[in-house]
Amino acid sequence: MYLGAAVAVWLFAELPPSAVVWLRQLGAAAVLLAWRRPGRAAWRGRIFWLAAIFGMMTAAMNLAFYESIHRLPLGTAVALEFVGPVLVAAFGSRSVRDIGALVMVVSGVVLIADVRWAGSTLGVLFALSAAALWAGYIVLGKRVATAGLGVDGLAVGFGVATVVLSPLALGTGPAWNSPRLLVLGIGVGILGTVIPYALDQVVLRRMGPARFALLLALLPVTATVIGLVVLRQVPTLLEATGILAVVAGLTIRTREAGPRQDPL
Structure with a gap:
């Protein structure tokens, strides 16, 4: 995903x-x-609208994220965007360990935001918008996976989003x-989609959205490494320090959540 994002950053020059x-x-x-060549059933009724809304939400998330990495370093933007999975993972949590994990995550986000707010307020706002949309992606993605759509749902949803967002093609002239x-x-x-x-759909069919969100704790580290190397x-x-605090907080929460089975 973030190798694709690094290539996108190169393209922003043109x-x-x-x-x-x-x-x-x-x-x-x-x-x-x-x-996939989705069958007719995937283009009708509730199944179609679920896939279409999911595709549009994903496209909006990607747009907000790309606008943020146009203004912020990749690792910084991902750490801020990670607020979305944190909220999904923390929803309904009440234990002391959960609260401690959230304090660490919020502290990390504050450190990152303090560094970048003055330099790029808009970049921070785009990253936080992507975070909210990422939370929606996880919750709705689980419904797409369990509805039996899976990768076919991605095909339908992204096809719809491409058509709806076609005005953005005006900037693709070069x-x-x-x-x-x-x-x-x-x-x-x-690379990025x-x-x-497709792997997300495979994983979401096997676990609940909260546990899936916890696994995403690996992503800020990945993004920082890609941003550094590429x-x-x-x-x-x-x-x-902020990025490490985010990852540490989610690691604490993961250890607490590991033995539990999230409902499908």
């Missing part, structure tokens, strides 16, 4: 984030529809005259 998001949607939808930009844009769709979101984005001491 295309606006909204255009990169649309190319990502186009590439993901084309690959998934060609691969890509159609550059095979390199077009390949990279569609490649972002495969097809592979990770984009040469070295985190400051405060940012690194």
Whole structure:
């Protein structure tokens, strides 16, 4: 996912984030529809609307996230976006360990936000918007998985989102005259959407949304490493401390949640 995001950051030098998001949607939808070829039932009634809303929510999440990484380092944006999974994992929690974990996570987010708020208020707001949409992605994604849609639901949803967001294609002009930009844009769709979101559906069919959200504690670390290695984005001491606090808080919460079985 974040290797795809790193490629997207490279594209921002030549295309606006909204255009990169649309190319990502186009590439993901084309690959998934060609691969899965959903039957007529997937395009009708409640099943269709569930997939369509899920696709639109995912596209909006990606748009907010790309706007944030256009203004913030990758690891910083992901740590802020991680508030969404934290809220899903913490929903209904009452134990002392849960509260301690949330305090650590919130402290980490505050450290990161304090570092970047003055420099890019809009970047922080986009990252937090992506966080809210990510929470919705987890909850709705579970419904898509258990409804029997799975990857077919992704194909339908991303196809609908590509059409609805077609006005964003107005910013993709340079890509159609550059095979390199077009390949990279569609490649972002495969790296950042097809592979990770298809795997998400496999995992969500086997566990509840709270436990799935906890597993996502690995993502801020992954994003920071990718940002460092691929984009040469070295985190400051405060940012690194904040990211570690987020991951540590979720690790504490994971140990508490591990033995429990989330309802489907």
